[in-house]
Amino acid sequence: MLTINNLHVKLEEEDKPILKGVNLTVEAGKVHAIMGPNGSGKSTLSYVLSGKDGYEVTDGTVNLNGQDVFGMEPEERSSAGMFLAFQYPVEIPGVGNMTFLRTAVNAQRKSRGEEEMSAAEFLKIVRLRAKELKIDADMLKRPVNVGFSGGEKKRNEILQMAMLEPKICILDETDSGLDVDAMKLVADGVNSLRNSNRGFLVITHYQRLLDHIKPDYVHIMADGQIVKTGGPDLALEVENNGYKDLLAGVA
């Protein structure tokens, strides 16, 4: 589904390489976790995949279901099924959350040549999904992420994911800043979207999210590369011994 091949990325503004040859394939139906110390390039990978400005791809390819991702605008990637749950969701004063969701859902449908969702149908689905994530009517009415707590912002990301039904879901530290209850809600939201057609790339700094979202594979990223790949046990190893030992073993 998503194939990342020898990806090298540097900052556009300065000659600072950040990703130094990332190789990774996420198959449909599988959950891949990426763990790694702060600054290892996890967020950069997620931004480059979704098309944020400011990075330059110096080598490598990314392929999503047969399409060259780097030839696509961010909105085209989204319509093709790519979704990033942001580590820091953006506040947008003046744009209502509901308007935003409906515009996004219909923009994707239009680009795929499908009919727009009727207002009634949209409302029905959004209410249902919001309820599962304990997002109340007030949060739907408010401007996007404005005045939301950390946990509310993350739940709002999962709501968008549920509404857009992407093929590949990238979650960047969706667990950071969440208490246990909020993490459970978010994990339930993610788990309910797991199916055989959808792949997940779950970026996390800590192991605890992976207790709730059970990964098929765990990768360790360090200094812009995936240095180790294993099963769920690898996450426990990180939890118990930290990155230091692990990375020392690699070097």
Next chain:
Amino acid sequence: MTVLTKNFRDIELRIAKLNLPQGDWATEARTDALKRLRSVGMPERRDEYWRFTRPDVFNQSGTPPATVSAMEKEIVFSQVDALQIVFDDGIFNAKESDTLALEYVSIDRLAESSSDTHWAKSLYGQLETNGQKPVPRPLGSLNTAFATDGILVLVKGSAPKPINIIYNQKEETSDVTLHHVVRLEAGAELTILESGPAAARLNNVIEVDVADGAVFHHIRTQNNTKDNHVATHIFARLGNASTFKSFTLTINGKLTRNECLIEITGDDAVAHVAGACVGDGNFHQDDTVFITHDAKGCESRQVFKKVLRNGAVGVFQGKILVKAGAQKTDGYQISQSLLLDGDSQFLAKPELEIYADDVICSHGSTSGAIDEDALFYLRSRGISEYEATNLLTLAFLAEAMDEIEDEDLREMLTRQLEGWLERHRG
């Protein structure tokens, strides 16, 4: 004799082809206004409030042509149940206008009110005179002297529906001077709507006297073609616990100067002036506001938002003057521009002048581009760059649009903005 400097010579050029209407109750006020004009001269670039805007086109005798839109014009407020008054190039169109009758409201026309004891006699040119201090507003005096028509509205209760003034431009070089006088007696209520490009060159004045406890709302759209030149003034006086709220949406036009001068003379009054504008290319839009607090416990708000692209220029000059004794004044002022490219410009002069100690006044002015992070966030959800930019542009304007209390009217003006965005793709 001193030699006349340029802006004094300009008066004679400017008025050479104009006639000062004679023989009615307003003649004295008109003659006085011409005297006022002659004493201050036409506006010049070096005048305090003309540094950011060139007044030349308002001073010259001829009118630069402005294309008359060939399209059948959509009347912005056509869905509103209102008393409709139509002016074509400043000439009253009786056929298109409703009968000038409304419960609790008396409506006359300036051009046809010859009785020597008209109620408007005590106001016509009077609020304009008050507005000349401390800074002259010569185009206001020019208007009082030479206005050819306008409506005189006396409100004695709660008007059952708004008055909707529709301006049509018919000729490419029409030069129009209109002067309206509105008096709301104690406890009265009225909404006035204005829309349309009135002329190639327009000079429009509204004098509004809002007595104790009265409520006045004013919603205006200046939906011009690209060449119009427009200068407007609102001169308002507010009594005890009265409310004045004015909102202007400016779309296109080569040069628009909107001045709003408010004297708050009664305690606990509320004055809100707000505006939104969108301009592309050869567009210069100027809001110049002066609010004088001369009473206790009053609130004033100025909220202005400007979207500018392709070299468009926005100007905001807003002042809050709090006189000694105007304690518990609550004054707020914000002016912001969204520059959609590097060529556009926003010039702002926010001013506070306060002579009372127990007041809250704040002002802010910012200029910025589209928020790249917000743009990427929207695009990452499948929204095209064009649509995302429009969403963020409307979001930017929202704080000003929210100043329109009536939801339906707000919706109508938002649709005007959406139409503009649709016509002005990147």
